[in-house]
Amino acid sequence: MATTVSASGPTGVAKGLAVVPKPLALLSVYDKTGLVPFAEGLLGLGFDLVSTGGSARTLVGAGLPVLAVSDLTGFPELLDGRVKTLHPAVHAALLARRDEPAHLADLDRHGIRPISLVAVNLYPFADTVRDPTVTLDDALEQIDIGGPAMIRAAAKNHPDVLVVTDRADYAAVLAALGAGEVPPRDRRALAAKAFAHVAAYDTVVADFLRRGAAPDASESPGSSPLFPTEFTVAGHRVRCLRYGENPHQAAAAYRRLGAGPQPAGVLDAIQIGGKELSFNNLLDADAALAAVSGFAEPAVAIVKHTIPCGLAVRPALAAAFAAALAGDPVSAFGGIVALNRPVDGATADALAEVFFEVVIAPAFSPEARAALARKRSLRMLTLDIPDQGARPVHAPWDLRPIEGGLLIQEPDTGSDDPTTWTSVSQRPPTETEWADLVFAWTAIRRVPSNAIVLARDRAVIGVGSGQPNRLESVRIAVAKGANRAAGSVLASDAFFPFRDGVEAAAAAGISAIAQPGGSVRDPEVIAAADEAGMAMVLTGRRHFKH
Numbered sequence: 001m002a003t004t005v006s007a008s009g010p011t012g013v014a015k016g017l018a019v020v021p022k023p024l025a026l027l028s029v030y031d032k033t034g035l036v037p038f039a040e041g042l043l044g045l046g047f048d049l050v051s052t053g054g055s056a057r058t059l060v061g062a063g064l065p066v067l068a069v070s071d072l073t074g075f076p077e078l079l080d081g082r083v084k085t086l087h088p089a090v091h092a093a094l095l096a097r098r099d100e101p102a103h104l105a106d107l108d109r110h111g112i113r114p115i116s117l118v119a120v121n122l123y124p125f126a127d128t129v130r131d132p133t134v135t136l137d138d139a140l141e142q143i144d145i146g147g148p149a150m151i152r153a154a155a156k157n158h159p160d161v162l163v164v165t166d167r168a169d170y171a172a173v174l175a176a177l178g179a180g181e182v183p184p185r186d187r188r189a190l191a192a193k194a195f196a197h198v199a200a201y202d203t204v205v206a207d208f209l210r211r212g213a214a215p216d217a218s219e220s221p222g223s224s225p226l227f228p229t230e231f232t233v234a235g236h237r238v239r240c241l242r243y244g245e246n247p248h249q250a251a252a253a254y255r256r257l258g259a260g261p262q263p264a265g266v267l268d269a270i271q272i273g274g275k276e277l278s279f280n281n282l283l284d285a286d287a288a289l290a291a292v293s294g295f296a297e298p299a300v301a302i303v304k305h306t307i308p309c310g311l312a313v314r315p316a317l318a319a320a321f322a323a324a325l326a327g328d329p330v331s332a333f334g335g336i337v338a339l340n341r342p343v344d345g346a347t348a349d350a351l352a353e354v355f356f357e358v359v360i361a362p363a364f365s366p367e368a369r370a371a372l373a374r375k376r377s378l379r380m381l382t383l384d385i386p387d388q389g390a391r392p393v394h395a396p397w398d399l400r401p402i403e404g405g406l407l408i409q410e411p412d413t414g415s416d417d418p419t420t421w422t423s424v425s426q427r428p429p430t431e432t433e434w435a436d437l438v439f440a441w442t443a444i445r446r447v448p449s450n451a452i453v454l455a456r457d458r459a460v461i462g463v464g465s466g467q468p469n470r471l472e473s474v475r476i477a478v479a480k481g482a483n484r485a486a487g488s489v490l491a492s493d494a495f496f497p498f499r500d501g502v503e504a505a506a507a508a509g510i511s512a513i514a515q516p517g518g519s520v521r522d523p524e525v526i527a528a529a530d531e532a533g534m535a536m537v538l539t540g541r542r543h544f545k546h
Contacts, residue, residue, distance in 0.1 A: 013073050023116035026069075026090070027059070028147065031121050034167045036062045038119065041174040045396065047117065053077070055165065072113065094118065094153040098160045117162040118154040118186045119170075122147045122201050129208045129259040130364060143205055148198045158191035165197040200203055200257055203234035208259035227408060229372060233399065234258065244279045251279045256396050263396070264383060265289070272369065274379030277358070281336065285381065288338030291446045293385055294415065295340060300324040301446075304357075305336040307466075311443050312459035318347040323459040328480060335446050340385045343368040361385070364466040393396035400546075412445060418476070421514070421537045424526050429535040433489055433512040437537060440491035441514050445543045451493040454510065461488055470494070474501045478508040487511055493543040495519040506532030516542045 025047045029035055032055065039049055039059050050067040051059055059066045059344040073087040078453070093115040096103040097345050107114060122144040129139050130487030135367065154163035162182055164173055169190065176182040182190075210228060235254035244251035264287040271277065277285075284303045291301035291308045302310035309331035312323035317339060325332055336358045337351065345367030351359060352371050359372065360381040372380055400407040418438050423429065429437060440455035447453060447465045452473040454462035464473030470492065478485050486509030495518050496502055502525055505513065513529060517538030529536040 021113070022046055022048045024048050024050060024093070024113055025117040025119070026050050026115050026150070027119045028055050028069075028150070029119060029167075030123050030144075030147075031167065032058050034170050035059070035119075036064070038167075038170040038174065039064055041170075042117070042177075045174070045177050050115075088112070090115070090150065091153050094150065094161055095157050096160075097157065115154075115161060117164070117173075119164040120147045120151050120154075121167070122197070123166055125201060125208075126204045126257055126259070129204070129260060132260055139208060144201070148201065151198050154188060155191035155194040156516055158187045162187060163190055163194045165190075165194045169193075183353070199232060200234035200236070203232040203260055204257050207234075226410070231406075231408065241279050241282075242276060249279075251284060252281075258396055266360070266381070266383070269381035269383035272364065272380040272382065273373055273376075274358075275377050277379060281358050281379070284336040285338070285360055286337045287446060289360065289383070289385060291443070292340040294445075298341045299339070301338045302327070302332045302335045302337070304331050307448065307463060308443060308446050308460065309335065309463060310460060311446075312460075313439065317341045317344065318350060321347050321350055323457070325350075327460045327462070329354075332356075336383070336398045343372075345371060348372050355377045382453075389446075394480045399513045412545070416441060416539060416541055421539050422517075423535065423537050424517070424522075425534060425536040426530045427533060427535050429489075429512045429537060433509055436489040437491065437512055437514040440489055441539060443543065444491040444493045447493065447545065449493055449544045449546055451543075451545065453491045454478070454481045454488045455491070456484060456488040460484070470496060471498075471501045471504060474504045478504065478510075481508070485509055489513065491515070493545070495522070496525045497521065499524045502528040502532070502534070502536075506534055511535065513537070514539055516540060518542075 010372060023046065025042050027035065027039060027049060028051060035055065035058060042049065043064065048067065049059065049064065050069060052069045056066050056068060069090065072093070073089040089112050092107060092112050096107050096114055098104070122143045125139070125142045125144070128134055128142040148233045151163060151165060154161040162173060164170065173182065176186060176319035236257055238253045238255050240251060241251040243249055253267055256262065266282055266289060283306055287306040287308070288301045288303040291303065291311055292299040295313050297313045297316065298317045298320045299313045300311070300317065301308050302324050310324035310327035312320045312327065314320035314323060321339070335356055335357055337356050337360070339347070339359070339361040341361065342363035342365060343351070343361045344365050348364070348368035348371035352375060356378060358379045358381060360383060362384050363382055364372065364380055369380070372378055396411070397411045398411045438457060439458040440453045444451050444453045444456065445459055446537070447463055450465070450467050450470045450473045452464040452470070453460055454477045461484045462477040462479070464476035464480070467473040467476065477490070483487060488510055489512040490505050490510045492501070492513065492515040495516050497519055498521060502513065506528070512535040514537050517540065519525065526536060
């Protein structure tokens with residue numbers, strides 16, 4: 001006769017002719033934090049425990065009664081532990097529906113005891129492959145097989161089997177069981193979390209294997225060997241945010257998971273004081289970090305709505321901040337500041353004179369902390385800021401959501417080489433103009449298209465961005481630059497389709513231009529520069545940023 005099982009009811013109690021045995025919990029975790037208290041709680045609720053390998057040794061070492069998986073399967077662990085739970089006595093025990101008499105009859109016929117709870121977390125594959133020197137053999141050994149199989153089986157049958165993959169859920173599960181039963185809605189939430197956990201794990205495995213594999217070339221039209229036929233993204237929630245871009249939008253921040261070293265970003269920063277970071281703070285701080293990461297000298301970026309309204313490099317950090325602030329002091333109000341050097345007292349005193357939301361830097365001196373701590377709402381963030389050349393070789397793909405889909409591209413990383421640029425005007429740039437053109441071209445990559453940047457003495461003095469035509473962006477940048485525009489240089493993220501943009505720059509007294517070239521009207525555009533006595537170089541590389 002088939003037995004019936006309750007995950008929370010009395011144990012060993014007769015119900016008619018059927019005896020209800022103790023519910024069975026299978027515990028097999030790599031991360032054993034909180035395992036013993038969780039197991040003790042389950043024992044107190046009337047569960048029997050079955051476990052494997054290191055988990056079993058931990059529980060036995062704590063003096064808890066534990067069955068070995070081999071006691072259920074009748075088989076010892078095989079292949080140095082590679083095969084422990086891959087057995088019908090485990091998976092039938094997980095997949096059997098308790099409301100299906102034929103399933104219960106199968107279990108009874110084969111002497112299989114149902115499993116009512118599974119707690120599993122997986123081998124640390126992501127931690128292993130974060131080391132760029134990891135060998136293929138070492139990585140393969142960290143690919144968990146039995147764990148995901150048990151998680152998926154339990155999650156599939158979650159109305160009857162509780163599945164716990166996060167130690168943070170141990171207390172809540174014990175409390176729900178102690179209150180009588182885990183509600184169906186909570187069981188479903190645990191199952192969804194379990195499938196997401198396995199999906200993220202498998203995503204990192206695929207990412208690692210893809211990096212050393214032959215290209216995934218397809219014969220279908222429009223295919224590319226660079227991108228896989230199927231693609232998944234893995235992330236781990238870092239925090240829930242107060243709201244998104246607007247108060248009516250819910251939001252959260254996730255850290256991307258992938259193989260190999262991951263680039264440090266604003267989510268890795270340590271916050272010193274100030275209010276909680278908002279969605280917009282994080283977006284702008286990320287843009288500010290990107291703006292200063294391309295410079296080897298002391299650099300300061302001031303960002304508003306992801307646009308660097310101020311950016312400058314100088315031999316001293318305080319001077320770089322002063323030059324960045326002078327670029328657009330009106331727009332700087334309420335902005336985000338990134339500095340690629342530790343903040344000293346003099347720089348902090350200058351920062352404290354302006355209202356900023358966030359200041360992010362590698363460190364703050366004691367004097368700087370004291371000066372900025374007086375601004376109670378200011379968030380100070382510390383994060384090592386690498387230069388552009390120190391970023392990981394395998395930078396994460398740039399993902400853009402569209403309605404019903406996702407666009408994926410390689411990130412626009414790497415440094416442009418000014419030695420490959422071509423001077424196409426009758427007058428070549430002077431040494432000073434050349435230095436400013438290189439600076440402006442580095443800055444232009446961080447400005448939304450159509451993008452125009454005016455620079456002078458390696459500081460941004462005017463930005464035109466996000467306009468549907470390039471001429472309007474030139475006019476806005478010139479207006480921002482005001483009387484400083486005369487003698488400055490201009491960078492354009494894409495070619496000039498007509499000579500009118502160059503003529504507007506010439507009328508403002510701009511002396512040199514860097515642009516990609518490639519327009520059918522390049523000769524007309526170059527002629528406009530020559531007529532005005534301007535220098536023009538073609539970079540041969542576009543930097544659209546939509």
